[in-house]
Amino acid sequence: xxxxxxxxxxxxxxxxxxxxxxxxxxxxxxxxxxxxxxxxxxxxxxxxxxxxxxxxxxxxxxxxxxxxxxxxxxxxxxxxxxxxxxxxxxxxxxxxxxxxxxxxxxxxxxxxxxxxxxxxxxxxxxxxxxxxxxxxxxxxxxxxxxxxxxxxxxxxxxxxxxxxxxxxxxxxxxxxxxxxxxxxxxxxxxxxxxxxxxxxxxxxxxxxxxxxxxxxxxxxxxxxxxxxxxxxxxxxxxxxxxxxxxxxxxxxxxxxxxxxxxxxxxxxxxxxxxxxxxxxxxxxxxxxxxxxxxxxxxxxxxxxxxxxxxxxxxxxxxxxxxxxxxxxxxxxxxxxxxxxxxxxxxxxxxxxxxxxxxxxxxxxxxxxxxxxxxxxxxxxxxxxxxxxxxxxxxxxxxxxxx
RNA sequence: GGGCGUGUACCCAAGUGGCCAACGGGGUCAGACUGUAAAUCUGAUGGCUUAUGCCUUCGAAGGUUCGAAUCCUUCCACGCCCA
Numbered sequence: 404x405x406x407x408x409x410x411x412x413x414x415x416x417x418x419x420x421x422x423x424x425x426x427x428x429x430x431x432x433x434x435x436x437x438x439x440x441x442x443x444x445x446x447x448x449x450x451x452x453x454x455x456x457x458x459x460x461x462x463x464x465x466x467x468x469x470x471x472x473x474x475x476x477x478x479x480x481x482x483x484x485x486x487x488x489x490x491x492x493x494x495x496x497x498x499x500x501x502x503x504x505x506x507x508x509x510x511x512x513x514x515x516x517x518x519x520x521x522x523x524x525x526x527x528x529x530x531x532x533x534x535x536x537x538x539x540x541x542x543x544x545x546x547x548x549x550x551x552x553x554x555x556x557x558x559x560x561x562x563x564x565x566x567x568x569x570x571x572x573x574x575x576x577x578x579x580x581x582x583x584x585x586x587x588x589x590x591x592x593x594x595x596x597x598x599x600x601x602x603x604x605x606x607x608x609x610x611x612x613x614x615x616x617x618x619x620x621x622x623x624x625x626x627x628x629x630x631x632x633x634x635x636x637x638x639x640x641x642x643x644x645x646x647x648x649x650x651x652x653x654x655x656x657x658x659x660x661x662x663x664x665x666x667x668x669x670x671x672x673x674x675x676x677x678x679x680x681x682x683x684x685x686x687x688x689x690x691x692x693x694x695x696x697x698x699x700x701x702x703x704x705x706x707x708x709x710x711x712x713x714x715x716x717x718x719x720x721x722x723x724x725x726x727x728x729x730x731x732x733x734x735x736x737x738x739x740x741x742x743x744x745x746x747x748x749x750x751x752x753x754x755x756x757x758x759x760x761x762x763x764x765x766x767x768x769x770x771x772x773x774x775x776x777x778x779x780x781x782x783x784x785x786x787x788x789x790x791x792x793x794x795x796x797x798x799x800x801x802x803x804x805x
Numbered sequence: 806g807g808g809c810g811u812g813u814a815c816c817c818a819a820g821u822g823g824c825c826a827a828c829g830g831g832g833u834c835a836g837a838c839u840g841u842a843a844a845u846c847u848g849a850u851g852g853c854u855u856a857u858g859c860c861u862u863c864g865a866a867g868g869u870u871c872g873a874a875u876c877c878u879u880c881c882a883c884g885c886c887c888a
Contacts, residue, residue, distance in 0.1 A: 661841045
């Protein structure tokens, strides 16, 4: 068993702030003494089906706690998702229907299982509808009376929206309170979150104190930058890598990691791996490209398998270094278009490479399209698909079948 | 409830009767260059049976006009101020 100091040191790799640090230390010490595991809470809203590498950062910290014998308490925010977390937003989130939320929630536990231990001793999964569905208006009023409007407007994102005249709906003020109430209901000792969650997490600590329970310690992790190289990785920005993304292929992890800006390498290594940073920094210095390949393989090995990592690398080399078509690509039958010959733009649409005939036509004119490796610039070209035919538009491939 | 504003394509934003499928920027896609990228340069960015043709689009519905994103009416939504 690691000493408390070693544990805190191990956490520091991925923690931006621990509030308050002394409190966390005290909790760890008490847990060791009494043999009672700490309850490490992490909330996730099922607002989209994918768990991203951005979520993986706090999840890895939760995993560290699990490895030390503590218990993860995963809150699936089926009720909070109906409100929509306003954190970092500059407008109201769209509200999801109950069905969408339930469907998304179902896949979460499975995805999270790639990172966390999932046996009953190490993981407790709760839906916050468990307690919110039972509340009546009086309960809600009691909850809302805990915080003032001024306290809410202290939050950077609310303040910005208020001062720039972007509307804030009243239900959005409830979000931090609801998240905090989750902590009260689950007796969290520690709450994890991204650094944009600090406000919400601290509300939990306050509400616990108000309920005369020990206040949770709060650990926030740095935010992982998304594939655009600028903004926080998030589902709504579509700049994310999902933990269940395929290893290779156009939307695969390998390609997404390779197309990250070089400058992100250090933070990705720090936040997503446990490799010693000394050698990693040297490698990044020496060859950012090789560092990226190594990272891609490391992450794919973690989330898929070592074989998948090797295959993904091989595919990538084939496609982008040697500029040959990959082995695996999406396949589409042409039958439903009726008998040939077919116009090329229509085939591009059928293969999902273009959104409309017009777009297909433009891309052909731009020289972006090739058939079986032959570049085509004649947008009126017609062809009959009597054997498997490989279409390429930009870096995307598709195979057409008769 | 009253007053003043605002509503344009994925986002921001010009346009205030015909030259508007609608300037510009961002984003996105593609081409060149590369290390896969980033940066840079270039092109594209409503749909259709590719047509100097048709259809749909400037919050919604009506109306005026030969002709409307632009004018009028009503409605809806949002912001600010007053109550």
